[in-house]
Amino acid sequence: MPETTNKEKTKTNLVKEIDFLQKKFLRGLEILTSPLNTSVGTTPSELVYQEDKMKIFRYVPVKKEVNSPPVLMVYALINRQYMLDLQPDRSIIRYLVNQGIDVYIIDWGYPSQMDKFITLEDYIEGYLNNAVEEVLKQSGVSKLTMAGICQGGTFSAIYSALHPDKIKNLITIVSPIDFETDTGLLNIWSKGLDVDKMVDSFGNIPGEFMNIGFLLMNPFRLMLDKYVGFLINIDDKDFVNNFIRMEKWIFDSPDQAATAWKEFLRDCYQKNLLVKNQLKIGDKVVNLKNITMPVLNIFAEYDHLVPPACSRNFTDYISSKDKEIASFLTGHIGIFVSSRSQKEICPKLSQWIIKRSQEK
Template identity: 35%
Template sequence: MSDQRSAIPSSPQEFLRKYGEGASIALEGARADTGRTPKETIWTKNKAKLYHYQTGAEKKYRTPVMIVYALINRPYVLDLIPGNSLVEYLSNEGFDMYMIDWGTPGDEDAEMTFEDYVLDYIPRAARKVMRTAGTEDFTLFGYCMGGTMSAMYAALFPETLKNLLLLTAPIDFSKEHLGLYALFTDEKYLDADLLADAFGNIPGEMIDTGNRMMKPITNYVGTYVSMWERIFEDKSMETWLAMNKWVNDGPPFPGQAFRQWIHEFYQQNRLVKGEISLRGRRVDLSRIDVPLLSIAGKKDHICTVPQAEAIMDLVSSRDKEFYVLDAGHVGLLTGRNAKKTLWPKVRGWLADHSDPA
């Protein structure tokens, strides 16, 4: 933290101007123009869309990359603002980039399950990616819960998968790995059926509150301390506004998928036990034998390092790497060091594992 005395405006007028700026943001909410990398929607199913990014950069690699994000929060965190967008960076580096946006589920989607997403949506999107790119395989890039879903897809549909890249993807939900989530999701305190029966879809605000309570001081106080620091030091507010918008922009979580996520993953840890079955098809992670890069953050309290590292002992891949960054769940992607650490690591690994154009 810089010397706060030097950041305090010398005139009352300037102080009031900056105070008004901060008060406006705090009261009205963050306004930011996010997800600006040029893209085309090339496929839709129900609320979901598949984006194909087109920055105009020369394609250096033939193997397409499809990003799968979680069912909570919005995928534009990967395309936050120009200059702070992993999608923009990889596109400009010559990769053919695609991403699924799950959209906003309505009341009619409360019965959506992981079977629907992993067996129907992701395979169809993948086929569209390969048809568009003119290839017979692709790289699957899953982030957070999207990484868990990607691992399940990779176990069930290995035929056209060239590479698997997982970013902070929880695999092992053993209680000793969960931190406070072990308490929050314990059967004694969290009745997923009761919530799903009451709400249908779980409100995004409820999911967000649960995540923020993992670090309440940082998330509720630290966020606005950072805001005031930036305002009084005349620093750009663009990234702060975009991140604050994203944090408060969570869609509802389909009720039936929420039941599965809590019961079968957090409370029963069935994935690592080989007990997850989707429409009678058992998810056996040992069927994954493609090159794998799994990345975790030391400061990540949403997906801890042991949760993510577990996949390394479950897959059959010979070419596999586990990479740990000194960052948190989102900070490793959009933080001040992301451009020096995560982004070049992903670019280099993809370059080594993609066919040239």
């Protein structure tokens, strides 16, 4: 084709594109300035326990009979637990509740500088243990199912190893257990951090600082491409609602209590003590071999925050006979909000829980 014709066509295409984008953008502005539905964590729940900044919520059952034992969801200290209930049509919590599962969740709250001396022992042997005791008391059972997400899964594994008598089933979802890997940038970068100096200077580690670290892991996708995608879909109200919800969650980053953060980084990311059965919580040594209850370990194949190498092998370190690994072709966040989440992950999770709830 002659070059002049190509140039003319390109010019025509460009004019069309500008016109198209202009209309899209103006429609987008109309959407953004109209009332949006960006509420998060909308599944009905009630506050059943509070200790300092930690709160436990119980989701209101939709069925007369709920499965026993209850499930206690343990989220990470990083970001907020409503990721599990981010949007009504893609809510893991709503799905489980609709299946008749009795779900409790821990909200760790927002630590202030007053909480900078809280240790890992305080979190696990204090708050988490009290949460377990409270849920057991309220539901009248002696054991519960603990489901830990991300760092919450690491806490759940530690707790289950320390108190196997209180845990009937353990579920870990995208949880780092073996920190020795060169496939994850967080694992690589954290090796060189002077954690003492960091808490000395910052006190609590600011959520904004953590966010910079997460964004730096994939700056072109997270700081550019994501917003290009937003502009492309700006005229789609549902897309805009969900995008805003996700933005809310991503940058809703509590500061990290200094002492606990330092211990977690040093003992887990830098020394990898958990899988060596050398991690100490207070004066107790955590031995993963003490985990004998049924375990479901879920991880994401494209997880860049907790690479599969960190989570896949958890079941190799435990004594449970009933143990299952389930991997999904998605990323760290996709586990909770991708289309696979509702089609594959939620059914897998609820079936596993219900089956083990019926077993004596």
